[in-house]
Amino acid sequence: MSNRWIACDWGTSSLRVWAMDGAEVLDSAQSGRGMGTLTPGEFPEALAELLTPDWHGPVIACGMVGARQGWVEAPYASVPCSALPEGLTRAPGDRDVYIIPGVSQDSPADVMRGEETQVAGFLALNPGWDGILCLPGTHTKWVHVSAGEIVSFKTVMSGEVFALLTKQSVLRHSMKDDWDDETFAAAVADTLSRPERLISDLFALRAGDLLHNQPHARSRLSGLLIGAELAATRAYWLGQQVAVIGADALSRAYVAALGAQGAPATQAKGDAVTLAGLTAAWRRWKDPK
Known part of the structure; x- marks a missing residue:
């Protein structure tokens, strides 16, 4: 099986993609066509605009692309859970696009999409790490991580x-x-x-x-x-x-x-841990054992 694939970080205001060969970055591209600027039917076109003919393989995506207003809604995994939840959601269309689940918390109610992939990437780069991850941004996440799992979080x-x-x-x-x-x-x-x-x-x-x-x-x-x-x-x-x-x-x-x-x-x-998390998700997709 080929090691060529495409990593995708699709947020509310931006879209970033990387052409990958295993864990090696071959090329990258980005645009301002984030989830907040698109209707569900416009996602395939927005992605295709950034991909050249020599970009091959499945697309592994994280972020708001899997939100209710995104390409297709990906389910949430409830805490405590793995930083890389099981079960990718395939987006409708001709291209093989798989979306990583978000993470939810029942009480106090909270959700994340995209940050779980950064958490997974950080843990892949720092095996055995326990503590608090702070992910600052529009909606900053404070994530308690222990034994490779997301225990709780606050936005x-x-x-x-x-x-x-x-x-x-x-x-x-x-x-x-x-x-x-x-x-x-x-x-x-x-x-x-x-x-x-x-x-x-x-x-x-x-x-x-x-x-x-x-x-x-x-x-x-x-x-x-x-x-x-x-x-x-x-x-x-x-x-x-x-x-x-x-x-x-x-x-x-x-x-x-x-x-x-x-x-x-x-x-x-942030870029390094996002790519590490997407790479971990691709490896699991390629070899789910």
Whole structure:
């Protein structure tokens, strides 16, 4: 059997694909045609646009492509469960496209799609690792992993709230690209110690800009929100081994925030663990024994 296949990470706002030969990347492509921009009937075309004739083999996909609004709904595996749940869902159409299941939690209710593949990839690269994985993004996931399984997890909407406030609220007028690490760290400490003040501290960003031309509002806003997130997830990260998986700049911010609270965290590259997770899923598909 050929070792050629296609890895696919299909999120809400983007689509990324890699031409693979076993675990080796031969080529890659991406587009902005994420799940949120497509109707179910448009998924085959969006994928075909990125694939050249020399890309061969089945497509192993993760992410929102398997959501209810995606190409086809893939089921959820309930925690506690393997980071790489059994049973791929085949998408309708002429091409062999298989979608990795998401993971759900009954109480408190929570779901993930795509992050489970990153968890599986991290564990494939770090066998025997136990602890907490933080996956920052639009909806940040805090995942408790033990003995190769996802035990529990919590989703925090800090990323989406940050995007809404910086793009659609009155605070957008005070957002400048003047990042400052000290301002960020101070804001994290502020909401960790007094999270109940967050809702009033937000407007102070606008007032401080208007009255005193205070700089670094973006840094402070990010710190306020991440500080509130750390306060809400303290039971996950306090006293635990923590690794942060995601985009470099955002992951560094989380690592810095955790480190300031005496919780040193390691950082892993999101692309690397995503590919490792998709590769693990392909290997299971190829040899299900």
